[in-house]
Amino acid sequence: MTTSLAPDAGYPAPQAWGAARLLAGTSAGRVDLDRHRTVHGRPRSLEAEPLAGACAAVRLLGRGGAAFPVATKLRGTPVGSRTHILVNGAEGEPASHKDRALMRLAPHLVLDGALAVARSLQTRRVSIVVQDATAHRSLAGAARERGDARGIRIIHHDHGFVGGEVRAVVRALSDGPPVPPGRRLLPTVHGIDGRPTFAANVETFAQLALLLALGVDEYAGVGARDEPGTTLLTILGDVPHPGVVEVPTGIPLSALVGSGTTPVLVGGYHGTWLPGPGDLAVSRPALRAAGAPLNAGVLARLPDSTCALGEVATVARWLAGESTGQCGPCFFGLPALAATLDQLAAGRPVLPHALHRVGLLPGRGACAHPDGAATFVRSALEVLEEEVARHRAHGRCGRPLLCVLPTTTRRGAA
C-alpha cells in the first residue's frame, strides 16, 4: 500500500502494535478525562531526584529528535518556582504526525506528564506550544475538563521546522523572534524569560506520565533492553501499515517498512537513507549506533513507482525554504545544494559538485538544520548511486515524481 501523508489527507487512524500504552483507550477516538482516569489512573507524585532516578532506570530518552537522556535533563534543572516547564508540540516536520496524533487523542496523558514534572520541580509555570489547530483544541478542551490545569498556557506556535526547535520556541516565548540563538544556551540554565526551563517533546511528557502511573518495572516490561517501553512512529510510503503507530522498542525495522528492495529513510528530513532495513532493531540507541538516528520517529520507504532522486531534491528544496535566513552558510548553501540536485536529476554531471556543497554544511549554523540537511542529502546520494547513474545516462529515470515525501509551502516565503 502506498500512501502520501499529506497533512490530514487520507491519514489512517493511529494504531498500536502489541501493548497500547500512549494510545490505550484511543480506538474510539479522543480520550476524555473520565475515560483517561479509567484507563491510566492517576500518576503518582515523585520529587525531582526520585523522578530522575525512575527515568534513568528505564533509560528514558527525549522523543523530540535529540534523544537526550531525560534523567540528565531533570537533574540539570533547578527545583523551584522560578523554573518553567515547556512542552514542545510544535512538530514542524511535514512527514511527522505522531505528536499531533498524541495530542489529539490522548491530551490528558500529556497534561498529566507536564503537571507531574511541574510538581516534581515545585513550580506552576507550564507552557505548551502547539502548531496543529486540532491538537490545540484537544489540549485546551482537556485543560478545561480538569481543575489542576487552569494555569497552563497553551500557545499556538506556527513557525516552521527550525522555528519549532526548542531554543527557537524558548526565544519566541520570551518575546523574541522564533529562531534559534547564535550562541549555545541551555534551556535548563537560560530558558523562558531567562529562567531555568525543563523543555521536552510532548511524547516525552506522555511517557513520563506512563512511567509514573505504571512504575519502573511495569513500564520496562515491554520493549528493548537499551530503551524499554514503547515509542510512537510515523511511517510512510511503500510500507505495510502507513501512519502513526505505537510499537514496543526493539521491533525489527523490517517489520515496519516491509520487505521491499527500495531505500529506507530513518529519522525523517534530518535523517539517514539506508539501502534497506537489514537486521536493525528500532530503538534510539541501536539506530544511533548504526549511524541512522531515529530523530523524531519518522520512517519511510519509497515505492518503486516514484522518481527517487526527484523525491530527495523536493525535500532538499523544502529544507532550503525552512532556513530562517539568519546564518549565511545555511541560507545560501541549502538553496545552492537544492539547485545542484535538480541539475543532477536532469542528468548533468554535477555529483562531485553536490558532494562538495553537502560537505560545506555541517557545523556552520546556529542550529542543527544545515547538519541535518547534509545528513539527509549525503546518505541519499550514497544509497541512490544507481539512480544518479540512470539520470546521468538518460536525463531522467522514466518514473513520475509522486511526492511520497510530503512537504509544505513556507508561510510568507523565505
Add this chain to the structure above:
Amino acid sequence: MRLEIDWTRCDGHGLCARLLPERIALDEHGFPVLPDRHVDDRLLPHARRAVAVCPSLALRLESPAPTRPVR
C-alpha cells in the same frame, strides 16, 4: 584556543580569511570555512587580530570547553 563563530552575526565580510588564511577560507558565498578551529601560540596574535577586526563581532576565541547543546 579555539575559533568560534556566531553564524547569526556573520555577514561574510571576509576580513578574517585575509588575516588568518592558515585557518579560515571562504566559501563561494563569502562565508568562512574552518576545517581546523584550533589556534596555537604561533597563530594566536593573527587570530586575535582577525577577531578584533570582524565588523559583525561574529568571530571570537574561546578556551576549549564546549557545552553540549540540549534540544
